[in-house]
Amino acid sequence: SQVLRLERSRRTGVVFPLQKLARYLAPGTDTSRFRLFQPDLAALQRAEALFRSGRNHVIDYVSSAVRMDHAPPAALPEVCFVGRSNVGKSSLIRALFALSPEVEVRVSKTPGDTKKMNFFKVGKYFTLVDMPGYGYRAPQDFVEMVEAYLQERHNLKRTFLLVDGVVGLQKTDHIAVEMLEEFGIPYVMVLTKIDRASRGLLLKNVLEIQEFVKEKTHGCFPQLFLVSSLEFSGIHLLRCFVAHVTGNLPTVEAS
Ligand code: GDP
Numbered sequence: 377s378q379v380l381r382l383e384r385s386r387r388t389g390v391v392f393p394l395q396k397l398a399r400y401l402a403p404g405t406d407t408s409r410f411r412l413f414q415p416d417l418a419a420l421q422r423a424e425a426l427f428r429s430g431r432n433h434v435i436d437y438v439s440s441a442v443r444m445d446h447a448p449p450a451a452l453p454e455v456c457f458v459g460r461s462n463v464g465k466s467s468l469i470r471a472l473f474a475l476s477p478e479v480e481v482r483v484s485k486t487p488g489d490t491k492k493m494n495f496f497k498v499g500k501y502f503t504l505v506d507m508p509g510y511g512y513r514a515p516q517d518f519v520e521m522v523e524a525y526l527q528e529r530h531n532l533k534r535t536f537l538l539v540d541g542v543v544g545l546q547k548t549d550h551i552a553v554e555m556l557e558e559f560g561i562p563y564v565m566v567l568t569k570i571d572r573a574s575r576g577l578l579l580k581n582v583l584e585i586q587e588f589v590k591e592k593t594h595g596c597f598p599q600l601f602l603v604s605s606l607e608f609s610g611i612h613l614l615r616c617f618v619a620h621v622t623g624n625l626p627t628v629e630a631s
């Protein structure tokens with residue numbers, strides 16, 4: 377709420393990090409892909425309300441599953457978050473739920489622990505799934521679990537693929553992209569930890585990944601989402617996009 381009350385240019389910096397970055401590009405550079413999803417203040421506020429729990433709006437961890445037949449019923453629109461281990465996924469989910477501090481984002485960093493899909497329910501509006509982090513040593517059962525989820529979950533509205541904003545797309549990220557492309561499901565790339573990258577490096581990564589998305593993908597939303605869970609930049613916009621893709625922002629959908 378405080379961020380949304382900031383004066384316009386400071387607010388833009390926090391809410392729309394990509395637009396802030398655009399100021400440093402050469403004049404005439406095409407930045408149309410920086411602002412495809414550009415909600416107004418009312419939409420941002422509506423999304424913020426969705427992420428704030430209350431007496432009649434319970435936001436909570438529901439359950440974990442290692443197999444699809446353990447997943448909760450596919451009753452609500454759903455979004456899922458995938459990414460390499462250490463990409464900043466749990467920090468991001470914690471930031472998204474920061475207005476509801478009672479929501480416990482479980483993390484298991486112990487090697488050898490069973491990797492699980494964690495389901496969170498946001499009132500009667502949508503579910504958010506924290507998928508296990510992948511890496512070079514992802515076991516076969518993990519790949520099968522993620523594949524089965526992505527292929528079978530018919531209420532899945534969008535997959536958020538997290539990419540480290542400092543190092544850009546890595547080999548394992550390309551494997552995830554190939555999987556999402558093969559299944560033909562809609563996804564969006566989120567660049568994490570942007571506070572750790574210099575402006576120049578971040579712009580280079582953004583432009584390179586944007587070009588890759590344009591040339592090599594079919595199912596990826598052309599606009600990248602930039603976030604810092606530490607500084608809270610990009611979090612409001614991402615909340616708003618989640619609200620939008622789960623059908624909870626009627627005004628944006630109408631426009
Ligand atoms: P996960 O394995 O993908 O769940 O990653 P974590 O959320 O546990 O983050 C991995 C490491 O990156 C931790 O040391 C976090 O403190 C750090 N980290 C996560 N997000 C950010 C961020 O936005 N900015 C900075 N500077 N560090 C971050």
